Amino acid sequence: MSFFQKLKESVQQKTETVTQKFMTGLSKTSHNFVSAISDLFSRTNRIDEDLYEELEEILIGADVGVKTTIDLVERLREEVKARKIKEPAELKSLLSEVISEILKRNEQEQHLRLNEDGLTVILFVGVNGVGKTTTIGKLAHRFKNEGKKVILAAGDTFRAGAIEQLETWGQRIGVDVIRHQAGSDPAAVIYDGIHAARSRKADILLCDTAGRLQNKVNLMEELKKVHRVVQRESPGAPHDVLLVLDATTGQNALVQARQFGQAVNVSGIVLTKLDGTAKGGMVIAINHELNLPVKLVGLGEKADDLQDFDSDQFLHALFRDMIEAEEGNS
């Protein structure tokens, strides 16, 4: 069975709607990326330096990043040699295989770590405007639908209107929001959030934090303090520290992952705004260089525009055109 067939079967086993959502969200992405690659493979009939160089550009153009791209292409070269591949077309399948390997490396870590017998605390961190608050709204909506009792903590006391933004989400989906005044100590809000969640017997506490650039020492210290408070007030917590990344971000995403990772021990990534035209190649770079699993993806602004990350679906959507082309040939 070819790699593409395997991919397809794996995707078919998953629910239709989820796949659909992924496909619409990623259709633009997939189209640009894939047509560029298909184009490249059908144009050339020899595997040569130019081909590798163009491939390199396509991957870089998808924000895979220079280092990961060079590594990927290096792997391709080795495989081509080892397997004595001559046809450019065979490179297609090989490339997605190599990428898939990277994405699957952290697969077992991909699910949210829920605390089965007690309160689960999830902390959301990231730079400004990436989608932290919106993701919290979406995730609260999901948990609520699963019948869980959810509480939100308005830990962004800095940005104008941030508390009200979270409260609006709370009202929209019908969950409580713990808040203090604007300008107050975020660690104190989170502290209250934990105690409120416990006394109200909530299952899930989602903690919002203010957006901050990773190079601001003081703001990162503030975040560490919030993290420490969570650790202290609720043993075993935070169960997840999710770094929210905007898919339109370039190479700085890796710096973000590294710095936030060091500061508050990030356990996973939420990749937002994949409904745009950004290619999402960062997912590959992040897995490759930092071994941080992508747990969730944001595919829009509405409450149900959130999905678990699934590498098969991701790849399938990314290489859809190619899969169809291969079927047409056989």
Place this chain on the structure above:
Amino acid sequence: MAFEGLSERMQSIMRKLRGKGKVTEADVKEAMREVRLALLEADVNFRVVRDFVNRVKERVVGQEVMRSLTPGQQVIKVVNEELTQLMGGERSKLNQALRSPTVIMMVGLQGTGKTTSSGKLARYFQKQNRRTLLVAGDVYRPAAIRQLEVLGESLDTPVFSLGDQESPVVIARRGVEKAREEGFDYVIIDTAGRLHIDEEMMGELRKIREQVSPDEILLVVDAMTGQDAVNVAESFNQQLGLTGVVLTKLDGDTRGGAALSVKAVTDCPIKFVGTGEKTDALEPFFPDRMASRILGMGDVLTLIEKAQSAVDQEKARDLERKMRTLTFTFDDFLDQLQQVRKMGPLEDMLSMLPDVGQMKGLKNVQVDEKQLVRVEAIIRSMTPQEKSHPEILNASRRKRIARGSGTTVQDVNRLIKQFNDMKKMMKQFTQMAKGKKKKKRGGFRFPFMS
């Protein structure tokens, strides 16, 4: 910084070349490869990079560059010049309406900083004694109107809103009407973030444009944007006809190659850059500085300006005298420290330094703000006499200081040692100035650098 600067890479290539006497075509090729990688790592779009590298190559090969004594530097110079040129050469100003108010429309993807930038622009005009009306046109994102209202309040600038049930087109039109009637100088329309491929939402922006005929349509772009910046900018430009760009979040540690991509595909000048979350953090765009930043050559000019505005000239002269006469005390030390801190977070400053040759040592410097705070606390726990006569600091005094400042005796000892080293160094400097000793490089460290 996550990536090596172009300067460093060039230097290492050129080191390899040294001794070869002649620079070959293959060498040029390798140099160009480094230029290409540097730009790609800075997130400049790969197509833009391709064109750019070809242009630079022509200039480099056609010129005397490769025969000069410092080909590496020359290549960088050409690259830098071309980059600066491409990003607009000179600073570019805002369009003004012939009759007030000047209408500015803010557009862009979600989360790029439109609302914050609207507030900053209002503040910018306020400093020029101009009155601005802010118009709350984002009716979609929860509490977006509230965000603008809070900003307006803090700036004492009125915000026009019709709540979130009215259409943004109507809000914009009524806002501009109000500004006209009440004699405002500027009206800034904040709009909701949207995807450039969302036809319905893009249509809404076109309708607003038709209704209010803005003098400026500013695309707000996050400096951290990757390769997709070209698609976004091109698409917004085609659908709306942009007049300029605001580049935000430049206070981060991104190289900001998106600036180049956006300029290349839209040919719209970057008019402002956002450099912080406070409303004052808006600056005009300087193409030459951006060029150096993209290439990882530091932003020396900005650093110098910051230093000049923060350091009290009087105090500087005073300090210089004390250094000469070797009467430098812990009080002066503390003073120094505070002046340095006024310039902004130390890491911001260090990131502005070039990564070139002799500065290399600085690259690995980790500034520890906690350490800074500790140093301050220690000095503050000294008596005036101890501060001016550090030699009296015996063991029991040191113990007291450690307790008073919540540090350890080791911390206190280390600081005193560093202080003495610094004094010794000053002695060398003074002697050097008098021509007694040969110049000695390196070794000097502030105590808060580890």
